[in-house]
Amino acid sequence: MPALRTKAFLILAIDVKPDNIFLNWYVDASDEFHVVKVVLGDMDCALRLKGEKLLNCKIGNVMWRSPEGLLGRGCLYVITGVQALHFDFAELDAEPEVVVLFKLLSAFGPLPDALIKHVDDAKAGELLTDLWQAVKENEVDGNFEDWTEDVFPNLSDEAKRLILRMTNLDPAN
Secondary structure, X not given: OOEEEOOOOEEEEOOOOHHHEEEEEEEOOOOOEEEEEEEEOOOOOEEEEEOOEXXXXXXXXXXXXXXXXXXXXOOXXXXXXXXXXXXXXXXXXXXXXXXXXXXXXXXXXXXXXXXHHHHOOHHHHHHHHHHHHHHHHOOOOOOHHHOOOOOOOXXXXXXXXXXXXHOOOOOOO
């Protein structure tokens, strides 16, 4: 993942691909190609870092920011064809990121201590712990292991095993 240096902070771009790289270029009179400036675009999937703190400022749109950007793990929509994490944000009385994290924890929990240590931010660790406690107290249904192909098209046993491996919340795994 390339990082961009700016004067006051670092931006970690996590969706670098040819479509997101913009060049200012020209071809001179002798048919030679020259690049004047290169910038990254589509910062929906980017993190702003301060010092060595990880995940302390997200950039972009919450619904298009990947689970990797929120928690450091995988993707569902491409395989299942169902927007399992889509909400009517106008009706929420909480920050969208918190709602998505709650849904991710309810689907892929339990919350391992290793993730809290990996995040390395007391406030974020407390939020994850509180959300996991809320999942347990409310006996939220919807654990991914119980999802079926009847409800989620294309979710074969093989696809489910792959997603469970990608969404393991323990950074060491």
